[in-house]
Amino acid sequence: MSRIPLAIVAVLALLLAACGSDPTPTPLPTATPTATPVPPATATPTLAPTATPAPVVSDVSIELGSYFVTPSVASVPAGTVNFTVNNPDTxxxxxxxxxxxxxxxxxxxxxxxxxxxxxxxxxxxxxxxQLGAGASASISFEMDAGSYVLICNRGSHYSRGMTVAFTVE
Ligand SMILES: [Cu+2]
Structure with missing residues (x-):
């Protein structure tokens, strides 16, 4: 008689133990921190060496006399303009x-x-x-784009025709 209750007690004890022992909750896996992606190294753009524009230099020869002014070219690009004026006149x-x-x-x-x-x-x-008979002389300017007039203004030479248009583009 004493065996049965003992067995029952044992079974109960097992059941209690089974039910009472709250299974330790399996800890949720800690989220592995996502590795912060290392931003790719920004490639330092290789700057092309600043191209220094070559200075624009134009050489213009002028023939003048009684009574005309004739440039070798009617226009030049903006920049330095070197005029060489030749006076073959008397x-x-x-x-x-x-x-x-x-x-x-x-x-x-x-x-x-x-x-x-x-x-x-x-x-x-x-x-x-500077521009006597047979002489040549030079003069240079930094010239902006625009319209110019080249003249001789000695006496009435201008009115007689010593004037000409010159364009800087
Ligand atoms: Cu003149």
């Missing part, structure tokens, strides 16, 4: 570069001569002393 002349929108024959007059300063912006002048 008299002295003058060479003046004027930036103006006026037509070559329509400059402002002062008596029988032109008035360069009143006609536009005078870039420079080769004087008659």
């Amino acid at each position: 008299r002295a002349h003058v060479f003046i570069v004027i930036k103006t929108d006026l037509a070559p024959e329509a400059l402002v007059m002062a008596g029988s001569a032109a008035d360069p300063a009143a006609s536009g912006t005078v870039l420079g002048t080769i004087t008659r002393d």
Whole structure:
């Protein structure tokens, strides 16, 4: 008689043990931290060496005489312009570069001569002393795009035809 209760007790004990022991919850797997992707090294762009534009230099020869002014070219690109003025004539002349929108024959007059300063912006002048009979002289300017007029303004030479248009593009 004593065996049965003992067996029952044993079974009960097993059941209790089975039920009472809360299974330790299996810990959820800790999320493995996702490795923060290392941003790819930004390739440092190789800068092309800043191309320094080559300075634009134009050489223009001018023939002048009684009574004409003839440039070797009618236009040049903006930049440095070197004028070499040749005077094969038997008299002295003058060479003046004027930036103006006026037509070559329509400059402002002062008596029988032109008035360069009143006609536009005078870039420079080769004087008659520098440009005597048979002489050559040079003068250079940094010239912006625009319209220019090249004249001789000695006496009435301008009115007689010593004027010509010149364009800088
Ligand atoms: Cu002249």
